Amino acid sequence: xxxxxxxxxxxxxxxxxxxxxxxxxxxxxxxxxxxxxxxxxxxxxxxxxxxxxxxxxxxxxxxxxxxxxxxxxxxxxxxxxxxxxxxxxxxxxxxxxxxxxxxxxxxxxxxxxxxxxxxxxxxxxxxxxxxxxxxxxxxxxxxxxxxxxxxxxxxxxxxxxxxxxxxxxxxxxxxxxxxxxxxxxxxxxxxxxxxxxxxxxxxxxxxxxxxxxxxxxxxxxxxxxxxxxxxxxxxxxxxxxxxxxxxxxxxxxxxxxxxxxxxxxxxxxxxxxxxxxxxxxxxxxxxxxxxxxxxxxxxxxxxxxxxxxxxxxxxxxxxxxxxxxxxxxxxxxxxxxxxxxxxxxxxxxxxxxxxxxxxxx
Ligand SMILES: [Zn+2]
Numbered sequence: 001x002x003x004x005x006x007x008x009x010x011x012x013x014x015x016x017x018x019x020x021x022x023x024x025x026x027x028x029x030x031x032x033x034x035x036x037x038x039x040x041x042x043x044x045x046x047x048x049x050x051x052x053x054x055x056x057x058x059x060x061x062x063x064x065x066x067x068x069x070x071x072x073x074x075x076x077x078x079x080x081x082x083x084x085x086x087x088x089x090x091x092x093x094x095x096x097x098x099x100x101x102x103x104x105x106x107x108x109x110x111x112x113x114x115x116x117x118x119x120x121x122x123x124x125x126x127x128x129x130x131x132x133x134x135x136x137x138x139x140x141x142x143x144x145x146x147x148x149x150x151x152x153x154x155x156x157x158x159x160x161x162x163x164x165x166x167x168x169x170x171x172x173x174x175x176x177x178x179x180x181x182x183x184x185x186x187x188x189x190x191x192x193x194x195x196x197x198x199x200x201x202x203x204x205x206x207x208x209x210x211x212x213x214x215x216x217x218x219x220x221x222x223x224x225x226x227x228x229x230x231x232x233x234x235x236x237x238x239x240x241x242x243x244x245x246x247x248x249x250x251x252x253x254x255x256x257x258x259x260x261x262x263x264x265x266x267x268x269x270x271x272x273x274x275x276x277x278x279x280x281x282x283x284x285x286x287x288x289x290x291x292x293x294x295x296x297x298x299x300x301x302x303x304x305x306x307x308x309x310x311x312x313x314x315x316x317x318x319x320x321x322x323x324x325x326x327x328x329x330x331x332x333x334x335x336x337x338x339x340x341x342x343x344x345x346x347x348x349x350x351x352x353x354x355x356x357x358x359x360x361x
Contacts, residue, residue, distance in 0.1 A: 003337055015045065021083060031046070032046045033045045044106040045103070052097050054092070057095050060097070062077065064221050067121070068108015068114055090355055116196055116198055126199065127182070129195060136180065143187050174266055191270050216285050218273055220289045223294055223333060224293075227293045230342075232263065233288050234264075234290075236271060237273075237274070303324075303328045
């Protein structure tokens with residue numbers, strides 16, 4: 001296993017490698033095809049591999065590309081695991097089955113977009129549509145500034161945003177922009193107006209493979225927030241002190257809790273992992289997002305503004321479109337050995353800890 005064989009150059013390569021690795025492990029495999037094509041004209045699919053363990057009581061889910069472009073990282077964590085004989089043996093011996101969900105948002109992975117084929121942020125999509133939906137008046141105020149008429153934004157636009165951050169503070173800016181909104185379909189962090197294809201696919205996978213397990217752990221791999229290469233362990237379960245305490249027993253006291261204000265992430269609702277409880281109500285759930293830092297928040301938001309602008313301007317020149325997609329990729333994926341090494345080391349540890357947590361006493 002080398003860094004290059006884990007970290008793929010594009011979605012098509014990542015998918016091919018994932019399918020081949022899962023077949024080598026004789027995993028149960030299924031592909032859920034999306035009715036769209038990728039940037040290279042390739043088929044788009046969420047691929048699911050179940051690595052069984054004899055008499056397994058526990059199930060560990062590891063998922064990638066909830067936010068499309070973040071799949072460069074998550075896919076690598078999955079490929080490293082499928083090539084890790086020692087870790088796979090530990091899971092088997094502990095009676096833990098592994099469910100690897102590759103590219104929950106294949107469109108975004110292929111097209112270097114954080115959102116899906118309908119510009120929906122999947123981690124704001126687990127809402128009881130048509131409502132009630134969370135309100136975010138702060139976003140409506142910022143939207144015209146975030147999506148200016150021309151790209152890149154002019155000096156006047158940058159000054160207006162800087163003035164907002166200066167007056168309200170960076171946390172208020174982060175929360176208004178990234179908490180999620182349901183009023184501007186072309187905007188940033190839009191949560192959608194119905195259950196997306198990806199959400200339905202994920203629910204189907206949970207129903208068909210999660211039922212029957214008494215104990216479910218889930219590591220959903222993300223990138224973009226926090227210091228470069230640092231994996232923040234973000235609690236992704238319900239607002240239940242017992243669940244939080246268990247997540248900290250598994251993964252350490254530094255598990256961050258967004259609704260307690262201890263995370264680089266805003267306090268969001270509607271993240272898809274939160275659906276696990278509803279779909280598999282009889283299991284005990286221990287869930288986290290493993291979020292690897294890349295660039296500063298402002299740089300990431302700039303990349304996402306460019307992406308939203310491009311969706312609103314499909315007639316943009318090919319050069320500008322390519323540049324915007326490259327900026328998004330660079331904001332969510334560091335093509336550097338040191339960063340990749342940090343990712344795989346921390347991912348392996350989190351998986352090892354989850355296996356230990358799921359092992360029956
Ligand atoms: Zn993410």
